[in-house]
Amino acid sequence: MRAAALLRLALAGTRTDTARVLLTGLSAALAALAALAALTVLAIPEPVGDPYAQAEQYGNALLREPGLRGGTAFALLLLVIPVLALAAQCARLGAPARDRRLAALRLAGATPGQVTRLAMLETGVASLLGTLGGLGLYLGARVLIGRPDDRGRLALPTDVLPSPGALAAVVLGLPLVAALATALMLRRVTTSPLGVTRRAARDRGPGPWAGVVIASGLVAFVAGGRVLRSYDGSSEATVWLLGVLYVGGGLAAMVGVVLGAGWISHTTGRLLHRYARRPAPLLAAGRLMADPWAGSRTFAALLAAVTFGAGAAVLRAYFVLQDQLAREQNRLSGVDAGDNPFYLATMDLVDLAIAVAVAIAAAGLLVAVVEGIVARRRAYAALVATGVPRATIARSIAWQSTLPAVPAILAALAVGTFLGRALFGDVSRGVTSTEICDASADLCADPVTRQQYTRMVSGPEVSRTADVPLEHLALLGAGALAAVLLTVAVGLLFLQASTAVEELRTT
Known part of the structure; x- marks a missing residue:
């Protein structure tokens, strides 16, 4: 099949296919923006000769201080995860109609490899349009937004630009990843002239082995904490070991939570099937047991955002306690020092990023709910035709x-709370020595007379464990559950049209 014909077939289709291409492109555009923002932060040059010098041209301390730019870029890259999950959900929109179209191509003489390349090209072209x-x-x-303020400082690093290679890696790399992910998802799909079939990997439901993945991540975090407490700063290999334990443990715990949603869905379906007596929960139980991995697919981005948000809540509680201990220590020492709201202000930005991630994950969940209703509209229409009320289906x-x-x-x-507590444990502040001048401002400003009125005040050593931020965690969980309920309510608006009797003639 020639490349021009392959491209023309990839862009053909109905209005549902057009909507899928547009939504996939929009998701790719959001992912590209997040990745480009992270690369821009990393592209800020460090002054020659002083790696700790601050970039005074920026108004935000997250951009001025070199030690904070890596964490800022990492937080921006984390936003790519829910966006990619949204793209995966959008790529499934109208899947039954696309399956029938691919089967028709097989009937016309296309090989299985050509059909797979066609599906890859469809996702890749949509993603490429989005990244461009x-x-x-x-x-x-x-x-x-590249105009400086009254003090000549920039709000964002609009004076730097990532390298052309980095820009090309984002613009071309994301569509390539999307195309390869499509090929990976189609590895168990057989497209024949009679339709599309999926080879089942298992007859039984998923087991609780995701708990082993979560436990391994938690153990890695605990081991990282012990290594960190014994680290004296002399070994570079220890730094790499800490990075592997913390990054690998965090990813393992987060992946375990996402995979565990499949076991939770299957177990919930079994319990509903055993104890439920009403038609609505019995129908839900059948769907949960028939496709338990739908929970892992639909809730992946939301659960990842909630896990990260719980860890951020623990970190906020750590900073609050640290600021409180500093004030108490200064008060006992007789020093009048104001608060340092830098870290708490930074956590406000982190909470904003988490809220954006939850909103993006909710959009992906909405697409999944609508896709599920549209894909099963013939079965729902058959239930309505046999007398099942639409309210029961809803x-x-x-x-x-x-x-x-x-x-x-x-x-x-x-899991997020445990990871946060393992990484940020007790808050400790050692004995402090502060120089206080007990005189007027003029006498203290004079170096000659200042020594006569100066005294040293020592602050006591303080150590305390931060409380579990139950209120913040409850707010985060309630917000995530509210996002689920809202998306379900919006998705049910499509149920009326999808259960019309005419849908029984859908092919």
């Missing part, structure tokens, strides 16, 4: 979407 649009928005925003969809979400969100909150 994201690059255009990035370059245009640099011009619009309640079954609500049960199916929200019931597994509650324990999954609780598990994500627990």
